[in-house]
Amino acid sequence: MRRDRALRVLLVLAVALAIVLYLRGTSTTDELGIDASTEYDATFDAPKPWNRPEHAFLPNGLVQTNPDAPHPIYELIANAEGAWRDKLARASTTFTQAVTEYRRRYKRSPPKGFDLWWDYVREHAVQLPDEYDQLHDDLEPFWGIEPKDLLATRSELEGKADSYTIGKTATTPVAVVNTSFAPGKYDQLIHNSKGILDLLRDIEDDLPPFRAVFSPHDGPNRMSDYFLEQAARQAAAEKRYLRWSDLPKIDPAGWKSACPPGSPSHNLSVGEGFEPPPPTTEKTFIFDHNLAMNPCLHPRHFWYNSLLLNHNRGPTPQHQLLPEFAQCSTHMHHNIRIPTPYGWIDDIPRNDDPPWDEKPDERVLWRGSNTGTHHTAKSRWRTAQRPHLMQLTNDIRGMQTILSPNKGRAEPVGQPITVRKARLNPGIFDVAFAGDPMMCDPETCTLLQKIFPWRKRQSVKEAGEYRYVIDVDGNGWSGRFKRLITSNSLVFKATIFPEWWLDRVQPWVHYVPVQLDLSDLHDVVVFFRGDASGLGAHEDLARRIAEAGRTWSKRFWRREDLIAYFYRLILEYARLMSEDRDAMTYKHFS
Numbered sequence: 366m367r368r369d370r371a372l373r374v375l376l377v378l379a380v381a382l383a384i385v386l387y388l389r390g391t392s393t394t395d396e397l398g399i400d401a402s403t404e405y406d407a408t409f410d411a412p413k414p415w416n417r418p419e420h421a422f423l424p425n426g427l428v429q430t431n432p433d434a435p436h437p438i439y440e441l442i443a444n445a446e447g448a449w450r451d452k453l454a455r456a457s458t459t460f461t462q463a464v465t466e467y468r469r470r471y472k473r474s475p476p477k478g479f480d481l482w483w484d485y486v487r488e489h490a491v492q493l494p495d496e497y498d499q500l501h502d503d504l505e506p507f508w509g510i511e512p513k514d515l516l517a518t519r520s521e522l523e524g525k526a527d528s529y530t531i532g533k534t535a536t537t538p539v540a541v542v543n544t545s546f547a548p549g550k551y552d553q554l555i556h557n558s559k560g561i562l563d564l565l566r567d568i569e570d571d572l573p574p575f576r577a578v579f580s581p582h583d584g585p586n587r588m589s590d591y592f593l594e595q596a597a598r599q600a601a602a603e604k605r606y607l608r609w610s611d612l613p614k615i616d617p618a619g620w621k622s623a624c625p626p627g628s629p630s631h632n633l634s635v636g637e638g639f640e641p642p643p644p645t646t647e648k649t650f651i652f653d654h655n656l657a658m659n660p661c662l663h664p665r666h667f668w669y670n671s672l673l674l675n676h677n678r679g680p681t682p683q684h685q686l687l688p689e690f691a692q693c694s695t696h697m698h699h700n701i702r703i704p705t706p707y708g709w710i711d712d713i714p715r716n717d718d719p720p721w722d723e724k725p726d727e728r729v730l731w732r733g734s735n736t737g738t739h740h741t742a743k744s745r746w747r748t749a750q751r752p753h754l755m756q757l758t759n760d761i762r763g764m765q766t767i768l769s770p771n772k773g774r775a776e777p778v779g780q781p782i783t784v785r786k787a788r789l790n791p792g793i794f795d796v797a798f799a800g801d802p803m804m805c806d807p808e809t810c811t812l813l814q815k816i817f818p819w820r821k822r823q824s825v826k827e828a829g830e831y832r833y834v835i836d837v838d839g840n841g842w843s844g845r846f847k848r849l850i851t852s853n854s855l856v857f858k859a860t861i862f863p864e865w866w867l868d869r870v871q872p873w874v875h876y877v878p879v880q881l882d883l884s885d886l887h888d889v890v891v892f893f894r895g896d897a898s899g900l901g902a903h904e905d906l907a908r909r910i911a912e913a914g915r916t917w918s919k920r921f922w923r924r925e926d927l928i929a930y931f932y933r934l935i936l937e938y939a940r941l942m943s944e945d946r947d948a949m950t951y952k953h954f955s
């Protein structure tokens with residue numbers, strides 16, 4: 366009898382196991398847009414024996430390669446896929462869950478109107494409704510400021526050039542309600558407000574009255590003083606309000622003022638001279654893209670981005686926190702990020718964008734103008750992101766060190782190998798400026814013509830022929846990323862701007878993050894597409910990321926996703942700018 370029971374239990378277990386295996390084997394395309402049957406080897410999720418060589422994951426968002434461990438990109442991809450699955454799996458599915466999760470994260474209740482926002486999210490299938498940490502972080506310091514003072518500051522800001530103000534009242538619809546532009550600039554600077562109004566039009570009946578000042582420019586303009594912002598954050602955490610007069614005096618030391626004491630950039634003479642501090646000799650890759658964008662943690666950023674280069678040692682920080690919306694921001698600014706409609710496209714005509722396997726060109730593409738910085742004999746343009754990209758990818762003199770892409774996922778990657786740039790670069794990159802030099806004095810224009818390749822502009826169809834593209838910043842953030850990630854090509858992305866979608870994307874699943882100085886560019890390119898003759902390629906992984914990127918773009922960066930972000934942002938902002946914040950708070954179960 367007892368044996369019978371044991372057999373029965375075993376049988377039940379075997380059937381259950383078979384069902385589980387069957388379900389796993391038959392699930393076709395999951396949320397990653399990835400075929401589960403090609404699922405990645407989970408070796409790296411397994412507990413590690415104590416003596417297994419490991420890479421060093423550093424607090425600055427970079428992983429430092431240990432030559433005795435396998436190529437770090439295997440682990441980076443496996444970790445990212447796991448993190449993305451976890452994020453999708455824990456998303457709230459009911460309003461009550463969403464409110465509970467909101468309170469857990471932000472230690473307060475959601476704003477009034479959160480229930481209507483939730484309805485919008487459900488109705489339009491907006492994904493990952495809990496993942497708005499960056500939006501909250503943008504607003505958090507303002508929670509520590511007396512609303513009366515914020516209102517007075519906003520009113521002053523309306524009169525400061527350049528800006529436009531968008532708002533609605535209890536009786537009038539969303540509109541541009543004030544502008545302040547340098548003379549003759551109206552038509553140019555009002556332009557982007559049209560796309561914003563167009564987004565807000567869809568939800569205006571459900572928005573509370575508000576009045577918000579926007580910067581019309583490409584970059585952020587409100588630099589923070591670290592101690593001043595910390596004082597406001599501290600007050601916010603303690604649920605106190607500070608008056609402007611309570612804030613500490615700023616330290617007018619340029620960029621350094623925005624960085625915490627003890628951070629690498631606080632200690633260095635950042636933004637001076639033509640030569641950046643030397644890079645590390647070890648091979649490093651990005652594992653946390655947001656941390657890797659932070660200039661306070663990465664002193665070399667001050668040489669490799671034009672926004673930072675142009676200001677040399679940096680501007681004087683603001684004496685207050687100015688609640689000004691902008692199309693992008695950095696870790697050193699307190700502009701409030703918006704989901705910018707600039708550059709948004711629904712899709713690329715399918716005729717112009719063949720599937721991955723039908724794209725004939727296996728080089729990495731970049732075309733664009735030399736925007737970002739003014740080019741003169743005296744200005745520091747040589748290391749700016751676009752000239753630097755030209756130089757690095759077209760150089761045929763000297764040697765390049767790379768990690769061998771030939772090593773399998775269970776063998777040591779070994780010490781970097783050295784290859785001639787002349788054999789590598791022309792075979793793997795198609796990177797050139799398009800059109801003619803701009804933003805340069807006549808002599809420097811001639812120099813730029815001479816030292817860099819210039820080709821004709823490409824059509825979207827021509828760009829569609831390439832399997833790999835690189836994306837770098839322009840004057841501000843990169844407005845072309847939406848097109849690139851929709852294009853069935855694998856995108857390598859280098860930037861200092863954490864954009865509005867960053868909480869709801871997964872680097873190494875949807876695109877490949879690259880360091881601002883491009884010190885890892887050759888390694889990531891060679892890992893995916895192989896060396897100049899294609900040896901060591903991991904095309905299956907490349908195709909997978911390219912396709913997952915496109916799937917993500919079509920599901921997480923729709924017009925409705927921009928609207929959902931803006932909707933939530935305006936609800937939060939309206940509460941923040943209210944003299945009675947409690948009255949603007951959602952009262953759950955009341």
Ligand SMILES: *[C@@H]1O[C@H](CO)[C@@H](O)[C@H](O)[C@H]1NC(C)=O
Pocket residue numbers: 520521522523524525542543544
């Ligand atoms: C625009 O803002 C300025 C500065 O606060 C203010 O003086 C002016 O009255 C505002 N104009 C409108 C139309 O609200």
Ligand SMILES: *[C@@H]1O[C@H](CO)[C@@H](O)[C@H](O)[C@H]1NC(C)=O
Pocket residue numbers: 627628629632
């Ligand atoms: C900052 O500089 C001081 C003196 O130059 C040095 O003692 C200290 O270790 C540095 N701190 C960091 C975080 O680099």
